[in-house]
Amino acid sequence: MSTQRTAGVPSETLKFVMVGHVDHGKSTLVGRLLHETGFIPDTKVEHVKKVCEDQGKGFEFAFLLDGLEEERDQGITIDVAQMFFKTDKRHYVVIDAPGHKEFLKNMISGASNADVAFLMIDAEEGIQEQTQRHAYLLSLLGIKQIAVVVNKMDLVGYSQQVFERTRDTYLQYLATIGVRPHSFIPISAYHGDNVVRKTDKMPWYTGRSILETLDHFESHDDRTKLPLRLPVQDVYKFDKRRIIAGRIEAGSVAVGDTLTFYPSGKSTRVKTIEKWNAETPARVYAGESTGLQMEEQIFVERGEIAALPSAPPQTGESFHANVFWMGSKHLQKGGKYLIKLATQEVEGTIEAIVKVINSSTLEEISSDAAEVAKNEVAEIIVSTRRPIAFDTFDAVPETGRFVIVHDHDVRGGGIILKKAEYLGANL
Amino acid sequence: MSSTDHLDKLENQSIFILREAYKKFKKLAMLWSIGKDSNVLLWLARKAFYGHCPIPLVHIDTSYKMPEMIQFRDHYAKEWGLNLIVGQNKQALAEGMNHTKGRIVCCTALKTNGLQQIMEQYDYKGLILGIRRDEESTRAKERYFSPRDKNFEWDFKDQPPELWDQFKTNFDENTHIRIHPLLHWTEVNIWEYIQRENIPVVPLYFSRNGKRYRSLGCAPCTNPVESEAKDVAGIIAELKATRTSERAGRAQDQEDTYAMQRLRAKGYM
Numbered sequence: 124m125s126t127q128r129t130a131g132v133p134s135e136t137l138k139f140v141m142v143g144h145v146d147h148g149k150s151t152l153v154g155r156l157l158h159e160t161g162f163i164p165d166t167k168v169e170h171v172k173k174v175c176e177d178q179g180k181g182f183e184f185a186f187l188l189d190g191l192e193e194e195r196d197q198g199i200t201i202d203v204a205q206m207f208f209k210t211d212k213r214h215y216v217v218i219d220a221p222g223h224k225e226f227l228k229n230m231i232s233g234a235s236n237a238d239v240a241f242l243m244i245d246a247e248e249g250i251q252e253q254t255q256r257h258a259y260l261l262s263l264l265g266i267k268q269i270a271v272v273v274n275k276m277d278l279v280g281y282s283q284q285v286f287e288r289t290r291d292t293y294l295q296y297l298a299t300i301g302v303r304p305h306s307f308i309p310i311s312a313y314h315g316d317n318v319v320r321k322t323d324k325m326p327w328y329t330g331r332s333i334l335e336t337l338d339h340f341e342s343h344d345d346r347t348k349l350p351l352r353l354p355v356q357d358v359y360k361f362d363k364r365r366i367i368a369g370r371i372e373a374g375s376v377a378v379g380d381t382l383t384f385y386p387s388g389k390s391t392r393v394k395t396i397e398k399w400n401a402e403t404p405a406r407v408y409a410g411e412s413t414g415l416q417m418e419e420q421i422f423v424e425r426g427e428i429a430a431l432p433s434a435p436p437q438t439g440e441s442f443h444a445n446v447f448w449m450g451s452k453h454l455q456k457g458g459k460y461l462i463k464l465a466t467q468e469v470e471g472t473i474e475a476i477v478k479v480i481n482s483s484t485l486e487e488i489s490s491d492a493a494e495v496a497k498n499e500v501a502e503i504i505v506s507t508r509r510p511i512a513f514d515t516f517d518a519v520p521e522t523g524r525f526v527i528v529h530d531h532d533v534r535g536g537g538i539i540l541k542k543a544e545y546l547g548a549n550l
Numbered sequence: 551m552s553s554t555d556h557l558d559k560l561e562n563q564s565i566f567i568l569r570e571a572y573k574k575f576k577k578l579a580m581l582w583s584i585g586k587d588s589n590v591l592l593w594l595a596r597k598a599f600y601g602h603c604p605i606p607l608v609h610i611d612t613s614y615k616m617p618e619m620i621q622f623r624d625h626y627a628k629e630w631g632l633n634l635i636v637g638q639n640k641q642a643l644a645e646g647m648n649h650t651k652g653r654i655v656c657c658t659a660l661k662t663n664g665l666q667q668i669m670e671q672y673d674y675k676g677l678i679l680g681i682r683r684d685e686e687s688t689r690a691k692e693r694y695f696s697p698r699d700k701n702f703e704w705d706f707k708d709q710p711p712e713l714w715d716q717f718k719t720n721f722d723e724n725t726h727i728r729i730h731p732l733l734h735w736t737e738v739n740i741w742e743y744i745q746r747e748n749i750p751v752v753p754l755y756f757s758r759n760g761k762r763y764r765s766l767g768c769a770p771c772t773n774p775v776e777s778e779a780k781d782v783a784g785i786i787a788e789l790k791a792t793r794t795s796e797r798a799g800r801a802q803d804q805e806d807t808y809a810m811q812r813l814r815a816k817g818y819m
Contacts, residue, residue, distance in 0.1 A: 204691050361604065412563075
């Protein structure tokens with residue numbers, strides 16, 4: 124690659140999302156973190172000061188992020204904001220997600236882009252509906268590194284007892300969904316205790332501050348070690364070259380590799396890897412948007428997944444999945460929806476709704492159900508109109524997840540648990 | 551081991567988005583403001599499509615743009631063989647529209663409505679723009695693929711979900727989609743990339759007599775900032791130390807507290 128590395132400049136990026144119940148202080152923490160690390164321009168701080176004075180309030184760190192008028196008037200985050208800062212170790216993208224139930228689809232949009240998460244609990248209010256739901260959704264989204272932040276410790280007299288009680292109760296809940304948190308951190312976002320550095324308010328706490336925790340998270344981008352998955356995005360013929368374009372979602376590919384395209388099963392060898400205004404590489408890796416010229420001019424289309432024949436994806440017309448539903452209209456058994464998985468788009472039928480659960484309490488609402496309501500999670504069986512290529516989410520996350528589109532919008536997301544048995548021709 | 555660095559990651563994501571847009575929208579255009587961001591965007595398109603730019607470029611000429619910008623536009627449109635479409639709200643200009651009628655009124659008439667006219671004339675369903683999340687707080691909340699209704703309006707209180715890079719590419723007849731491939735870049739990233747790739751920019755960005763433009767727009771509403779940065783390396787060093795916002799020199803943003811929210815809800819870039 125034609126990269127010019129500059130000494131001392133971090134090259135790694137970690138995206139973290141801030142989730143939890145409404146009013147537990149997520150935006151305040153993010154505002155405080157960005158301000159103390161020096162990544163908020165002075166002009167913006169001055170601007171927020173003036174807005175707060177106009178509203179007759181003290182300085183609101185949350186306003187550094189909640190830029191919409193409606194958000195500031197109601198003191199609530201409506202949609203995800205993404206901001207940037209860096210430490211000596213790496214670059215960070217901070218995703219501030221809304222905590223109100225009404226904006227759950229926005230929280231999911233934000234969290235689906237994150238590598239790691241902070242889950243926030245108000246020390247005074249304790250565990251609430253979204254505290255639980257967000258944890259469960261993070262586990263469904265495949266986010267494994269989660270730190271729990273107990274905020275507003277100033278309101279409970281910086282009490283060790285309150286902190287430990289909250290921690291122990293929440294640990295029990297997290298255990299039921301198989302989440303093992305990275306750590307629990309007591310803080311006051313408003314006063315800045317244990318945010319960037321530890322203050323003397325909680326001498327009983329020996330762990331890391333928020334910023335230290337961030338630098339301690341592992342950067343998990345090990346997708347290059349997985350089997351190659353290159354979904355075809357498009358085929359270009361702008362000049363003499365016929366280039367198969369796409370982003371490598373897992374693994375890597377080199378000139379000379381024999382590739383098979385699934386589900387069609389066609390094979391040929393990689394002749395060149397194309398690049399403009401840079402050297403052409405011999406091998407490209409997960410995360411790279413690339414283009415290949417093949418030795419034989421086989422006919423492939425957008426949607427097929429290129430892989431090494433020694434480690435192919437599964438192909439089939441039916442699978443079991445866990446889905447979360449965000450649509451106001453219920454997901455219907457027997458309903459037909461557009462399924463988008465990597466670059467494949469196919470009509471899918473909901474053959475069965477095996478069980479529906481409340482995504483906060485985890486109570487089973489029904490089994491063999493007829494529909495799934497907004498904000499609920501369900502295990503379903505989907506059949507597709509034609510065969511598709513996929514993986515289980517556990518094996519290759521990027522090709523083991525899909526979205527459900529209805530009335531032009533994404534209404535649900537799902538992860539594939541396993542390929543389903545043949546359901547019969549009359550389904 | 552992969553050797554991708556920070557700028558490569560940004561580039562890969564932007565190329566993925568540009569390719570999705572090109573594949574999914576038959577009637578697609580890219581807005582070219584001639585500023586640094588849209589020049590990076592154009593460069594990324596040439597990367598995505600291997601030296602070609604198969605997407606027409608739309609420039610909304612308010613007639614108040616600085617002359618250096620127009621010279622730059624015409625020079626590179628020819629050199630790179632671009633399909634350039636220039637739009638202008640001639641009726642508003644004939645009726646004497648200018649910033650003294652009110653900055654928001656003027657921006658809406660000459661930029662938003664000028665763009666709307668071109669979109670209708672060519673029936674574009676997808677419009678690619680070089681906005682970034684770090685520019686100002688309503689842009690921080692944008693999606694990569696962001697719908698606008700038939701009145702050009704942005705419903706920022708009810709945006710569609712966007713997960714796992716599955717974008718909104720299905721839409722009603724009467725709507726169009728704004729596509730934002732640079733959303734995840736910062737101002738410093740843009741300049742670092744300009745430096746790495748050696749991308750041409752309008753010379754107004756470089757210091758002359760102790761001042762330079764940090765952001766380019768219409769002459770009456772865009773002010774230079776104090777700066778000694780005479781080249782790209784100087785700008786990068788300056789930005790890493792600065793404590794002021796990029797758009798501090800853009801008068802329309804300062805008109806009132808939520809000026810940008812109001813402008814953007816009505817279809818501003």
